Amino acid sequence: MWETVRERIDRRLGDPIWWNDVLQLAKTVLAAVAAWVIASSVLDLPQPFLAPWAALLVVHATVYRTFSKGTQQVAATVVAVLLATAVGETLGLTTQAIALLLVVALVLGSVPWLGAEATTIATTGLVVLTTGFDDDVMLLSRLYDTAIGVGVGLLVNVIVWPPLRRRTAAKALDRIDDGIGALLVDMAAGLRDAAPDEDVAAWIDRTRDLDEDLDQAWALVRQAQESARMNPRRSAKQMKDPKQWHGLLRRLEQAVAETRSLARTLGSQQAHRKTWGEAFAVPWISMLGDAGQGASDADPAALLDVRRRLEVFSEEMRATERSPEWPIYGALIINLRNIIDAMDVVAEANPIGGNRLPLRLPTRRSA
Structure with a gap:
């Protein structure tokens, strides 16, 4: 305790x-x-x-x-x-x-x-x-x-240390990319276990929650921009015109929209793995989970590796696959590619607001 x-x-x-x-x-x-x-x-x-x-x-x-x-x-x-x-x-x-x-x-x-x-x-x-x-x-x-x-x-x-709301906005952005990554990881785990329709509906609801977080993040970035006005601190200069922050928010919006589209596509498939076949299901689900983990860890190298694997996988499927499910394959591949393309820049910018302060309770030395 x-x-x-x-x-x-x-x-x-x-x-x-x-x-x-x-x-x-x-x-x-x-x-x-x-x-x-x-x-x-x-x-x-x-x-x-x-x-x-x-x-x-x-x-x-x-x-x-x-x-x-x-x-x-x-x-x-x-x-x-x-x-x-x-x-x-x-x-x-x-x-x-x-x-x-x-x-x-x-x-x-x-x-x-x-x-x-x-x-x-x-x-x-x-x-x-x-x-x-x-x-x-x-x-x-x-x-x-x-x-x-x-x-x-x-x-x-x-x-007395004029307020600059940069870190508050940065934490809001960080919470959103963590939420997107956690959702993708949960979707991959659910698909491995043949997720029921209730899980798919819950995934869509989580994207709506992320939309609300995005609205709050936009408001906090606007507040941070306001806090830079008439602020004598040198670090306020960046927030007077936060183009980078706006670009990251737009990428997060795209990632959330693509994740919702992906979840809706999955909801239209009643028997995912049985319908798709193992040749598509196993590698694609694995890449979905790895992309989510890379987004949660803010690891751009991991996301780019998944992007490379997805390109190779897409070319292989195009050359060998003759399944009637190919339109579904294409939709899922495009959704995942767009998510990775949006999140790799976000991961590269993390932590945009700076690291945690090095303050902790003192530890007692052992004898």
Whole structure:
């Protein structure tokens, strides 16, 4: 049991994505605490709670989003303060004033540029209205608090290891090529054992799961590209125009589509090996399994070896085989060839996001 726990801890310690999340959490806490100290202890503002609140809202997953959200946050706070002042001066602190404030705030939230800050306008307006709207000094203090929080959040997120979501996207790509390889290996094992129709249906369902993973990977690559904008780190340059990543994703899309096509072709064959004959079934199934293993291991040499074997096998079958199943043979050979052609470049690029961090629990030396 201890070995299992230790293995999980070591996996976490070596996972750069986990460390990235931990760092982002620490930066958020640092920004909020620093904003509170500046507003309460340094500037001695009367009610400095808006400063850490604004800092929490501003520290985002990317530097670009931090700046864009910071601008929206300042605008929303100014609108909320002015709105609360106008409503308070007109109606005072009454139920009708609160209702009117909320309605107007949410209506203003429908403006596209302020849409993401509709709740911010409403909540900030409520705080200003209920804690003192008729004191100009207090209203200016609210604006100072928010400006301090936004400024500290921006500064912390830019200076303290600005986030670059490259490794998160890389892990998503790695998970997809591992999934394709595992599926091909399972298909080969199932075909050796005369897989039932339920297995074929499960293979097709797994390709749909891979499609969902691809959609998520595209979103993560776009987020990584955004994280490179306004990012001072030198490693951000590659992600500003991630053509290589887009090319790998398109190849993975092709591999998934070809795998689904292959599974559907297999589903139309009720008695695979009996119908095909051993001369085709044994070598083709072996190459299918080897291609899956090569994809899982990110081994381009193994994939190219399977590609060479498949070409030789195809020429031999074309010269000697006169079976009525030849159209099926051709479809399966083409599907497998296209999968290998898509995956060999992916395997060659692996690991695109870098290796694991060399962090582990210390081991006890034996006596």
